[in-house]
Amino acid sequence: MTYHCRIILLMPITTHTIKEYKKQGRKIVALTAYDYSTAKALDKAGVDIILVGDSLAQVVLGHENTLSVTMDEMLHHAKAVVKGAENAMVVVDMPFLSYQVSKKEAVYNAGKCLQIGANAVKLEGASKNILKTIKKMVDIGVPVLGHIGFTPQSVNALGGHRVQGRTADSAKKLLEEAMALEEAGCFGIVLELVPAETAALITEGINIPTIGIGAGPDCDGQILVTDDLLGKFTDFKPSFVKRYAELGKETENAVKNFIFDVQNKKYPQIAESFFMSESEVQRLK
Numbered sequence: 592m593t594y595h596c597r598i599i600l601l602m603p604i605t606t607h608t609i610k611e612y613k614k615q616g617r618k619i620v621a622l623t624a625y626d627y628s629t630a631k632a633l634d635k636a637g638v639d640i641i642l643v644g645d646s647l648a649q650v651v652l653g654h655e656n657t658l659s660v661t662m663d664e665m666l667h668h669a670k671a672v673v674k675g676a677e678n679a680m681v682v683v684d685m686p687f688l689s690y691q692v693s694k695k696e697a698v699y700n701a702g703k704c705l706q707i708g709a710n711a712v713k714l715e716g717a718s719k720n721i722l723k724t725i726k727k728m729v730d731i732g733v734p735v736l737g738h739i740g741f742t743p744q745s746v747n748a749l750g751g752h753r754v755q756g757r758t759a760d761s762a763k764k765l766l767e768e769a770m771a772l773e774e775a776g777c778f779g780i781v782l783e784l785v786p787a788e789t790a791a792l793i794t795e796g797i798n799i800p801t802i803g804i805g806a807g808p809d810c811d812g813q814i815l816v817t818d819d820l821l822g823k824f825t826d827f828k829p830s831f832v833k834r835y836a837e838l839g840k841e842t843e844n845a846v847k848n849f850i851f852d853v854q855n856k857k858y859p860q861i862a863e864s865f866f867m868s869e870s871e872v873q874r875l876k
């Protein structure tokens with residue numbers, strides 16, 4: 592197959608595709624991945640966006656919140672995800688302190704994500720400084736996904752995992768933030784933990800797609816942490832999560848069966864073993 596043919600057949604998802612989906616009213620599907628085999632499964636299933644989320648901190652590294660994960664750790668996992676994603680767009684979450692300290696450092700870190708093969712980065716917030724940083728990134732060709740509502744890196748400032756934009760005034764403020772992010776050049780915006788009405792207001796009010804997590808049914812797309820959806824991460828289950836599998840329990844049961852088989856000499860059996868030829872067996876004696 593020629594290179595040209597592959598391009599036509601595979602049609603990788605781009606920022607252009609994502610924006611077109613909003614116009615067509617086709618829902619955008621996004622999930623997180625932190626490793627090669629998960630990325631491959633999501634890609635094969637037809638997920639549009641794979642986010643190497645900084646939820647990596649909790650889900651993979653066992654930290655209490657997202658604040659502890661570093662740029663190097665994100666890049667390490669993102670490299671594996673990029674290898675597993677053929678069609679899906681790979682977005683890397685910029686971790687805490689990788690983009691807030693200086694614009695120069697932020698742009699350099701975002702550039703690093705693209706250098707390892709990711710297609711875009713995600714930043715939390717819409718303050719004046721963040722907007723300037725986003726503009727600079729977009730300026731040098733780094734596609735940026737915004738993230739407003741509950742922004743986990745500000746968990747301490749927000750006083751915990753709280754729904755944002757519950758009042759008409761705060762909903763309008765979030766809409767203003769979303770408009771500013773669009774103006775800054777974001778190709779889409781994640782809305783986390785906001786009432787369905789607020790998400791609908793924002794989705795209607797901007798031209799770029801909204802991708803909701805705990806933001807009701809009216810966003811242009813939905814994102815979940817894959818380990819939540821699969822029932823693999825069991826420390827807590829946010830109320831907006833729908834579990835499509837119970838892999839945590841299934842893993843435990845599978846491992847219990849393995850322990851039983853090994854302890855009772857049921858594994859390995861003939862089919863799972865290698866054997867010498869008859870002549871070599873004779874020579875052993």
Ligand code: KIV
Pocket residue numbers: 623642643644645646647684781783804814815816
């Ligand atoms: O880190 C993360 O997983 C996120 C969510 C939007 C899913 O930012």
